[in-house]
Amino acid sequence: MVRTLTAADQRELAVYNSKVQQINLQMNEFRKQMNAVFGPGGSFQRSFQGPFWNNRNRPAPTTMPLLPVEETKPIPEMPFPDPPAFCYEGH
Numbered sequence: 514m515v516r517t518l519t520a521a522d523q524r525e526l527a528v529y530n531s532k533v534q535q536i537n538l539q540m541n542e543f544r545k546q547m548n549a550v551f552g553p554g555g556s557f558q559r560s561f562q563g564p565f566w567n568n569r570n571r572p573a574p575t576t577m578p579l580l581p582v583e584e585t586k587p588i589p590e591m592p593f594p595d596p597p598a599f600c601y602e603g604h
Contacts (some may be wrong), residue, residue: 551557
């Protein structure tokens with residue numbers, strides 16, 4: 514059932530809409546503040562940057578310098594035995 518709004522209903526709806534709009538404005542302000550702190554480039558991220566943190570967060574070296582050719586030796590290969598005959602059946 515749909516009915517038309519009376520003048521009292523319209524006033525009540527206007528009060529309700531103004532409260533919702535106020536809540537939305539407060540929520541948007543809260544989001545702006547949170548983004549200023551925790552968003553990209555925010556103060557939280559900036560507090561973990563700088564020479565100390567750049568040195569602290571530097572990854573460890575993953576490779577050693579190569580040895581001269583005369584100091585290297587070939588790695589022996591381990592021969593694997595032939596697989597059993599049933600491994601070849603049906604393939």
